[in-house]
Amino acid sequence: MFDKIAIFGVGLIGGSFALALKKAGAVREVAGVGRSAPVLARARALGIIDRACGSAAEAVAGADLVLIAAPVAQTGAILSSILPHLEAGTVVTDAGSTKCDVVAAAREALGERIAQFVPGHPIAGREQNGPDAALDDLYIGKKAVLTPLPENRTEDVERVGAAWRACGAIIHRLTAEEHDKVFAAVSHLPHLLAYALVDDIARKPHADLLFQYAASGFRDFTRIAGSSPEMWRDISLANRAALLAELDAYMLQLGAVRERLAAADGAALEAVYANAQHARQNWVRTIEAAEKQNRQGGD
Amino acid sequence: MFDKIAIFGVGLIGGSFALALKKAGAVREVAGVGRSAPVLARARALGIIDRACGSAAEAVAGADLVLIAAPVAQTGAILSSILPHLEAGTVVTDAGSTKCDVVAAAREALGERIAQFVPGHPIAGREQNGPDAALDDLYIGKKAVLTPLPENRTEDVERVGAAWRACGAIIHRLTAEEHDKVFAAVSHLPHLLAYALVDDIARKPHADLLFQYAASGFRDFTRIAGSSPEMWRDISLANRAALLAELDAYMLQLGAVRERLAAADGAALEAVYANAQHARQNWVRTIEAAEKQNRQGGD
Numbered sequence: 001m002f003d004k005i006a007i008f009g010v011g012l013i014g015g016s017f018a019l020a021l022k023k024a025g026a027v028r029e030v031a032g033v034g035r036s037a038p039v040l041a042r043a044r045a046l047g048i049i050d051r052a053c054g055s056a057a058e059a060v061a062g063a064d065l066v067l068i069a070a071p072v073a074q075t076g077a078i079l080s081s082i083l084p085h086l087e088a089g090t091v092v093t094d095a096g097s098t099k100c101d102v103v104a105a106a107r108e109a110l111g112e113r114i115a116q117f118v119p120g121h122p123i124a125g126r127e128q129n130g131p132d133a134a135l136d137d138l139y140i141g142k143k144a145v146l147t148p149l150p151e152n153r154t155e156d157v158e159r160v161g162a163a164w165r166a167c168g169a170i171i172h173r174l175t176a177e178e179h180d181k182v183f184a185a186v187s188h189l190p191h192l193l194a195y196a197l198v199d200d201i202a203r204k205p206h207a208d209l210l211f212q213y214a215a216s217g218f219r220d221f222t223r224i225a226g227s228s229p230e231m232w233r234d235i236s237l238a239n240r241a242a243l244l245a246e247l248d249a250y251m252l253q254l255g256a257v258r259e260r261l262a263a264a265d266g267a268a269l270e271a272v273y274a275n276a277q278h279a280r281q282n283w284v285r286t287i288e289a290a291e292k293q294n295r296q297g298g299d
Numbered sequence: 300m301f302d303k304i305a306i307f308g309v310g311l312i313g314g315s316f317a318l319a320l321k322k323a324g325a326v327r328e329v330a331g332v333g334r335s336a337p338v339l340a341r342a343r344a345l346g347i348i349d350r351a352c353g354s355a356a357e358a359v360a361g362a363d364l365v366l367i368a369a370p371v372a373q374t375g376a377i378l379s380s381i382l383p384h385l386e387a388g389t390v391v392t393d394a395g396s397t398k399c400d401v402v403a404a405a406r407e408a409l410g411e412r413i414a415q416f417v418p419g420h421p422i423a424g425r426e427q428n429g430p431d432a433a434l435d436d437l438y439i440g441k442k443a444v445l446t447p448l449p450e451n452r453t454e455d456v457e458r459v460g461a462a463w464r465a466c467g468a469i470i471h472r473l474t475a476e477e478h479d480k481v482f483a484a485v486s487h488l489p490h491l492l493a494y495a496l497v498d499d500i501a502r503k504p505h506a507d508l509l510f511q512y513a514a515s516g517f518r519d520f521t522r523i524a525g526s527s528p529e530m531w532r533d534i535s536l537a538n539r540a541a542l543l544a545e546l547d548a549y550m551l552q553l554g555a556v557r558e559r560l561a562a563a564d565g566a567a568l569e570a571v572y573a574n575a576q577h578a579r580q581n582w583v584r585t586i587e588a589a590e591k592q593n594r595q596g597g598d
Contacts, residue, residue: 123514143512178508185500186513190520192556193492195575200552201484202578209477211582213442214485215422219586220519221489225579229572233565240560247557251550253499257491258546261539266532273528276494279501280524283510287518 001166002027006059006066008078010034010043012126013095014069015134018048020167023136031059035070043131056081060090065163068094073234076105079117083110091156093120093163097183097231099147099176101238115151118160119176120144121183122169127226140168141291147176184242189250191232192243194225300325300465305358305365307332307377309342311425312394313368314433317347319466322435330358334369342430355380362389364462371395372533375404378416382409392419392459396482396530398446398475400537414450417459418475419443420482421468426525439467440590446475483541488549490531491542493524 005021007014010032021027032049033056034040040052053059060066060082068078075094082092096102099119106117124142126133144164148157161171174182201210236243260268304320306313309331320326331348332355333339339351352358359365359381367377374393381391395401398418405416423441425432443463447456460470473481500509535542559567 123512125514125516142514145512172512182509182512185503185509186517190496190517192560193496193553194520195572196552196556197489197492197549198575198579199571200549202574204484207578210481210484211578211585213422213444213471213481214582215424215441217424217523218485218489219583220522221493222575222579223519224516225572225575226583227576229569229576232572233569236560236568237563237565240563244557244560247553247560250496250499251553251557253495254492254546254550254553257495258543258550261491261535261543261546264536264539266536269535270528270532272498273494273524273531275501276497276521276524277526277528279506279510280497280521283513284518284525286510 001162002064004029004031004063005163006031006033006053006063007049008033008056008059008066008068008082009070010040010048010134011069011130012128012133012138013122013124014067015043015046015048015131016124016136016138017067017069017095017122017163017167019134019136020139021163022047024166026163026166031063033059039131043134046131046134048131048134057085060085060087062087063090065159066090066092067163068092068096071231071234072096072098072102072238075102076109079106079109083113086110086113086116090116091159092117093160095120095122096238097121097187097235098238099179103147103149103176114149115153116156117149118152118157119147119149120160120164121147121179122164122167124169125227127223129228129231137168139164142169143172144169145172145174145179147174147179180239180242184239184246188235188239188243189246191224191227192236192247193250194222195229195232198222198225300461301327301363303328303330303362304462305330305332305352305362306348307355307358307365307367307381308369309333309339309347309433310368310429311427311432311437312421312423313366314342314345314347314430315423315435315437316366316368316394316421316462316466318433318435319438320462321346323465325462325465330362332358338430342433345430345433347430347433356384359384359386359389361386364458365389365391366462367391367393367395370530370533371397371401371537374401375408378405378408382412385409385412385415389415390417390455390458391415392417392462394419394421395537396420396486396534397537398478402446402448402475413448414452415455416448417451417456418446418448419459419463420446420478421463421466423468424526426522428527428530436467438463441468442471443468444471444473444478446473446478479538479541483538483545487534487538487542488545490523490526491535491546492549493521494528494531497521497524 018030030049031051043049122144317329329348330350332352342348421443
């Protein structure tokens with residue numbers, strides 16, 4: 001399906017994309033670019049990439065598709081490095097967790113070639129990072145959100161969608177603005193809350209005692225605080241306005257819950273807890289039904 | 300080891316205690332008391348209890364050990380119902396997630412018989428509740444915290460410890476005050492935060508869209524919001540002072556993180572995230588090493 005794909009950033013996200021396409025027999029050659037020679041060498045040793053490229057020129061020459069899977073703050077610089085070598089038949093996409101800032105950076109970097117950039121975001125991840133964390137089945141049954149631009153050609157959007165579908169993902173479409181608001185609420189804010197909690201506990205004088213008694217509930221609650229600080233710094237800054245809005249709404253909610261607790265208003269507290277439990281149970285039932293359907297071949 | 304054990308509350312916690320003791324061959328007969336006849340019947344059908352008792356008198360007659368595994372707010376009433384039938388050779392313990400309030404309720408209910416009550420708290424749980432959720436291996440390798448009273452006889456504390464050890468748990472000791480402060484930070488606050496977040500999202504006009512894109516990170520972060528609202532209402536109220544203190548500290552922390560985000564101070568944000576990631580990685584390494592040692596038979 002693809003003769004050559006170039007991947008900028010050969011860690012968990014880019015590496016899993018390459019492995020999945022290779023497993024599907026959907027690509028002949030994968031070229032990789034990275035900030036560090038040892039990481040690139042490791043990606044090559046793991047069979048993620050076929051060629052470790054020292055320049056954007058080498059990587060994108062003759063590429064059908066380019067995936068940028070680096071921290072979002074680097075998107076503009078990477079696109080600028082690609083532009084002088086960008087062939088007319090190449091489609092560029094990304095895997096960034098924020099989209100408005102990526103689109104702005106892409107417009108700035110690519111100018112009149114912006115039509116060749118189709119923004120995307122695969123909704124998948126693991127606690128681990130780097131090429132060793134890459135999995136050929138990371139995207140199976142997961143959502144890949146595309147936020148196409150008005151300038152994009154239908155067939156270019158379809159080319160990006162076909163690559164993610166070959167990885168096993170299910171294509172969804174949102175506007176960049178919708179995307180960023182949604183993920184501020186269900187992903188970026190939870191990350192900030194988990195990081196803030198663990199940092200708060202770790203700074204207490206009796207942190208060792210506290211961690212000693214933290215159990216499986218704490219472990220799940222804070223799993224996302226094991227994610228890359230650099231990546232989440234970039235995401236937080238890139239989606240700052242939407243994240244601040246969600247954080248403010250949550251702090252108001254916490255203040256309201258605090259009042260109920262301070263007033264020992266058991267019925268009002270239970271109403272919050274019960275509404276949350278009910279909503280979560282419905283949600284889990286829905287996603288489990290969808291996962292079951294995906295496994296059975298529907299989408 | 301035990302001739303007869305009586306369990307008040309035959310759900311996840313009490314039911315798993317009974318199943319584990321039976322599997323270990325450590326008890327001849329388990330008597331159960333519950334608020335609902337169908338639940339008691341189900342526990343009997345599942346082999347959790349040998350006898351469904353309609354009264355405290357029937358349940359505690361001749362019992363070596365009584366476990367109260369009901370929502371903490373009911374501890375006082377249950378102890379009052381036990382008192383008239385409490386034999387001199389019976390030790391009573393509980394599995395409540397808070398201890399200061401349980402001790403106060405026990406002193407109030409038992410009066411001069413308080414020496415027979417050894418407060419406890421097994422650190423184990425699941426998202427599911429009720430007798431069908433009970434597992435004979437729920438406590439293997441988990442901590443069981445005892446917060447003995449000055450009045451307790453050493454051999455009575457040891458009897459309770461022996462029961463939990465027979466379930467596979469590792470015995471820890473704290474004062475009731477230490478216990479409540481520690482669990483406010485690492486358990487009660489995270490539950491409140493998770494409930495508050497899911498409730499907040501569920502009340503937004505576009506909640507369906509948000510839940511549609513919530514992924515595995517959100518699922519883990521909110522797993523504890525699937526817990527019983529009634530139980531967590533009681534825990535929140537029972538440990539209100541310590542929980543309010545932790546909540547206030549966390550809200551200050553969130554305010555500080557918000558300022559960093561609003562100022563687009565990437566380095567300061569990253570410092571919080573990196574400290575959290577580092578602390579969590581150390582913690583996970585420590586508990587994984589301990590779990591490995593436990594599996595190998597040490598404790």
